[in-house]
Amino acid sequence: MSRQYYEFFCPVKVIAGKAALEHIPYELTSIGAKRPMIVTDKGVRAAGLLDPVIAACEDSGLEIVSIFDDVPPDSSISVVRTIAALYRKEKCDSIIAVGGGSAIDTGKAVNILVSEGGDDLAKYSGAGVIKKPLNPFFVVPTTAGTGSEVTSVAVITDEVKGVKLPFTSAFLLPNAAIIDPRMTITLPPHITAATAMDAMTHSVEAFTCMAKNPLSDAYATAAIKKVSQFLPKVMDNPKDVDGRLELAQASTMAGIAFSNSMVGLVHALGHATGAICHLPHGLCMSLYLPYVLEYNLETIRQPLGELLLYLDGPEVYSATPSSRRAEASIAALRKMRNALYQQCKLPRSLKESGKVTYDQLEAIAQMALDDGAIMFNPKEADLKDVRAVLENAWAG
């Protein structure tokens, strides 16, 4: 039965541009935050990215009270507890997450504990468990991929049980997202490439999955066009500030798209592969995207064919017969992956990644079947189907 309505929700204030960082103090003080803590990781700090953030605050008289710079790639409950303890000790009143999805998701989880009280993060896991607004929370993304600055989701590892806990609540959304290209210009090529493929996957899955709607479609197509147009430029010239800003905005748009229409099997497989093999999230997206689209092909032929317009432009779109456009979209994505392999050796197969063994495929398949994202895949998939996708992604 077709759905009789859809919902679209994005209440995050976005401040974007080459001088966006300078607005941080105003955003904090306008809601009464005076004692912020920065949550970040060592890579971001080593890239010098805290300096302009701290400088922007100092110039305005706002004091950064505490900095935690040790967020790991798969952030865990114990890390979140450690940061929450520091926040309380320093009597902070707000959080600024500066980093990629890892730092942002960690900031969201810390905000749950310091706002709700207590130390039991796991009890807030799931959808809609948090019932009231949390403390002031600001996000400065330093990768252009996850879109976490505009999503109501965080994923944190429960290291005791060996599982990833999802947290979903509109109260996790930041008060403001500050998108400044100075923050992504230092990204090394392989992280630029992998995170851009995450944004691309958010958009393609949002546009082809069951909960798609006209508003999320608008954001998804705009993001696909920007990634297709500007990723090659930024890979050629990493210091292209305008291109970096375009990619960062594409990532935010893709985040808005997928948080309103969900993602599918690519993400189910990616979450499982991240948990079992510790492969970066964006790389997982790139590794699975064409194979999942091939699996879904007959169910999504029409919307996938439409995407050719945004992936390859109007000339290629009109020159391609409508019956072949869906295949041409997959070919365009493969071409993009091949270019990224040439430019920065971004792996094209699980085998090529060197971090997945063939005998792990069964465990990945089992875990993917339990992932919430699989429910939104446009075509149902059982163990045999998921194994077949994995075999294709293994061989490349």
Ligand SMILES: NC(=O)c1ccc[n+]([C@@H]2O[C@H](COP(=O)([O-])OP(=O)(O)OC[C@H]3O[C@@H](n4cnc5c(N)ncnc54)[C@H](O)[C@@H]3O)[C@@H](O)[C@H]2O)c1
């Ligand atoms: N909440 C959501 O909506 C959502 C969506 C997608 C992914 N995620 C999560 O996001 C995480 C992945 O985030 P990510 O892909 O942004 O990577 P990341 O945050 O793990 O960062 C990857 C690496 O890049 C470095 N780095 C980040 N920015 C840099 C910069 N500007 N210059 C130099 N180095 C930089 C970091 O130090 C780190 O070593 C995963 O845990 C994934 O589950 C969350």
Ligand SMILES: [Fe+2]
């Ligand atoms: Fe993703």
